[in-house]
Amino acid sequence: MSDKSKVIYLLVIFCAVAAFPFLYNSLSTPVNAKIELNTPVIDAMKVKQCIVPKEEMRRDHMKILNRWRDEVVRDSHREFGNIDGVMYEKSLQRTCMHCHSNKSEFCDRCHAYASVDVYCWDCHLAPKENKP
Amino acid sequence: MKILLPFLGVIGVVMVAFVGVELLNLRYLFGIIIPYAAFITFMAGVILHVLKWGRSAVPFCIPTTSGQQKSFPWVKRDRLDNPSDNLEVIGRMALEVFLFRSLFSNTSSSLKEDEGRLIHGSSKWLWGAGLAFHWTFFIVVFRHLRLFVDPIPSVLYLVDSLDGLMQLGVPVLYWTGLILLGSATYLFIRRVFIPQVRYISLPNDHFPLLLIIAIVLSGLLMRYFLKVDIIYVKDLTVGLFSLKPVITHNLGLIFYIHLFLVSVLLAYFPFSKLMHAAGVLLSPTRNMPNNSRRVRHINPWNYPVKVHTYEEYEDDFRDKMKKAGIPVEKE
Numbered sequence: 001m002s003d004k005s006k007v008i009y010l011l012v013i014f015c016a017v018a019a020f021p022f023l024y025n026s027l028s029t030p031v032n033a034k035i036e037l038n039t040p041v042i043d044a045m046k047v048k049q050c051i052v053p054k055e056e057m058r059r060d061h062m063k064i065l066n067r068w069r070d071e072v073v074r075d076s077h078r079e080f081g082n083i084d085g086v087m088y089e090k091s092l093q094r095t096c097m098h099c100h101s102n103k104s105e106f107c108d109r110c111h112a113y114a115s116v117d118v119y120c121w122d123c124h125l126a127p128k129e130n131k132p
Numbered sequence: 133m134k135i136l137l138p139f140l141g142v143i144g145v146v147m148v149a150f151v152g153v154e155l156l157n158l159r160y161l162f163g164i165i166i167p168y169a170a171f172i173t174f175m176a177g178v179i180l181h182v183l184k185w186g187r188s189a190v191p192f193c194i195p196t197t198s199g200q201q202k203s204f205p206w207v208k209r210d211r212l213d214n215p216s217d218n219l220e221v222i223g224r225m226a227l228e229v230f231l232f233r234s235l236f237s238n239t240s241s242s243l244k245e246d247e248g249r250l251i252h253g254s255s256k257w258l259w260g261a262g263l264a265f266h267w268t269f270f271i272v273v274f275r276h277l278r279l280f281v282d283p284i285p286s287v288l289y290l291v292d293s294l295d296g297l298m299q300l301g302v303p304v305l306y307w308t309g310l311i312l313l314g315s316a317t318y319l320f321i322r323r324v325f326i327p328q329v330r331y332i333s334l335p336n337d338h339f340p341l342l343l344i345i346a347i348v349l350s351g352l353l354m355r356y357f358l359k360v361d362i363i364y365v366k367d368l369t370v371g372l373f374s375l376k377p378v379i380t381h382n383l384g385l386i387f388y389i390h391l392f393l394v395s396v397l398l399a400y401f402p403f404s405k406l407m408h409a410a411g412v413l414l415s416p417t418r419n420m421p422n423n424s425r426r427v428r429h430i431n432p433w434n435y436p437v438k439v440h441t442y443e444e445y446e447d448d449f450r451d452k453m454k455k456a457g458i459p460v461e462k463e
Contacts, residue, residue, distance in 0.1 A: 003414055007186030010413060011179055018175060021280040025374040031283045033363060059359045066302040114362050115278035115288055119299060 033113035036105035041098060051082050051095070065092065065120070092120060097127045135324065138339035142346045142393075149392035154385055162388045163368060164377045170395035177402025182410050193429040195221075195420040202422075215421045228418055232266075235259040258322070265315035268308040269344075271295065272351075275306070279362075279369045303355060313348045316341060340406055343397050350390040360384040 042048060050057050052064070068090040071077040080088045089095050100106045103126050111118055152158045199210025215221045227233040240255035275295065278288045296304035320341045323333045354360055364381040371377035401407070413419060446453070446460055453460050 003190060003419070004186050006419065007182055007414070010410065011182055014178065014182075014410075015175075021277065021373040022375070024281045024285075025370060028281070028283060030370070033366075055361070058361050058363070062302040063359075110363050112284070113282065114366055115284040115292060116303070117289060117293055 031109075031113055033109050035109055036102055037100075039099060039101050039106075041101065045099075050099075051080065051086075051088050065096075068092075092124055093127070101127045103127055134333060134335050135338050137335045138342050141339055142342045145343070145393055145396050146346065146350075146389055149389045150385065152392075153388040159379055159383075159388070162392055163379050163383070164372065166395050167372060167391060168377075170398040174398040174401050177399075178407070178410060181402050181407055182414075185411070185414050189432040190416055190420075191431045191433050192416075193420055193422070193424040194416055195422045196417045197422050216423055217421050221419060221421050225413065225418060229412060232259055232263055235262060257318075261315045261318045261322070264311050265319060268312040268315065271308045272306075272312055272348075275308070279366050280373045282366070282370045301356070305356075309348065309352055309355075313345070313352065316345050316348060320345060336404060340397070340400070340404060343393060343400070347390065347393045347397060350386060350393060354384075354386045354390055358384065358386045360387045 037048075052060075057064075068080070072090050078090050080090050082088065097103065107118070110116075149162060152162050195215070197214045199213030200207060201214040202209050202216040209216075211220045212224050212227065215224050224233075236256070236259050238255045238258055239252050241250055241252050243249070244251050271291065275288070275291055278284050278292070295306045295308050298305060298307065320338070323329050323337060323341070360383060361381065364383055365387055367381075368377060368379055368383065443461070446462065450460055450462070
């Protein structure tokens with residue numbers, strides 16, 4: 001006697017598990033993760049510049065938002081001066097979403113792509129979007 | 133030395149990734165070629181290893197029997213500790229694999245100084261830490277699927293939200309990451325500080341533990357402190373899992389260190405003690421029913437034994453037997 005039949009079952013299951021992401025990706029249609037930056041407010045800007053450089057924003061925006069929340073809620077500290085000395089109000093709705101008024105094409109696309117379930121909108125109002 | 137060597141090994145792995153990516157700029161090698169090579173080594177290594185085990189003989193029916201076996205209907209039997217059929221074996225094996233049942237009965241002995249008595253007591257630390265380590269490791273690996281597949285199945289959102297239930301900080305703190313780091317650290321410290329365990333620990337016991345701790349640390353650093361652009365990372369990882377890998381952007385050194393550590397773990401896996409993952413299912417003392425009185429277990433090592441039956445003996449000596457007055461079967 002030997003474990004031959006048991007071993008075959010074992011290896012089939014092992015290979016199926018390992019092959020799952022490959023098969024899944026080959027059968028599914030990828031989601032659109034490209035963020036849309038052309039909102040009316042941004043289009044009207046002469047210098048298209050966020051509060052901090054783009055790369056830093058992509059990487060650290062959640063930390064900035066978290067820090068802003070703590071500073072505003074705990075210390076009523078509402079001004080944010082960026083590296084060029086431009087002052088901004090620390091506000092998700094009035095600063096971030098003022099320019100990026102397209103939540104579904106700006107916030108949601110990347111978050112859906114990376115499976116990030118943000119809880120900003122548990123409290124904050126999402127901007128009204130004019131859907132065509 | 134037994135600890136220093138694997139420690140230096142893990143540092144060396146990190147240094148190789150640092151030199152390769154930061155100084156030599158071999159991003160294609162460390163981002164695509166090495167992960168693929170490691171994955172192929174892992175798959176082929178595990179499959180060949182298990183096939184080799186599968187070919188070997190199971191000469192004896194040797195399940196461990198730590199309970200009453202199936203007997204008269206009025207004798208109370210122990211189905212899990214003395215399984216009599218395959219279903220009960222599956223039950224016993226499932227408890228072993230998912231809950232480490234045999235480790236649960238771990239004991240520790242100590243000599244009580246004042247009384248001079250040997251005390252045997254239950255010891256659940258290894259069981260608890262081992263279980264926490266394996267389960268959180270599984271959940272962490274499962275959670276990583278969100279970076280491997282696109283679009284994301286909803287079950288991953290569920291796991292993510294349960295794992296980030298405390299909503300501490302942003303990005304949300306995953307408690308499995310912390311438990312994994314804590315339990316792996318405990319398992320390592322246990323090998324260092326308990327004299328008996330330290331004595332029997334070898335470099336190849338320490339190396340995988342330290343490697344896994346390094347992987348967890350680099351992952352936690354990447355997620356919570358040093359930060360990488362997760363969208364570009366996912367572009368690469370989904371590419372890897374679609375067989376169309378491209379590196380479009382600068383992904384950050386910590387990502388390559390994490391990836392290289394994981395690649396080393398994958399490539400190391402089939403040649404190490406980590407193969408216990410498959411081996412536990414092939415333990416003859418656990419995966420056989422205790423049915424040796426009902427089902428004949430054929431030993432594959434049996435060779436045809438040359439026998440000389442009584443009939444043949446009688447044929448040889450019939451005349452002599454008759455002369456001596458010994459009764460014979462055949463006249």
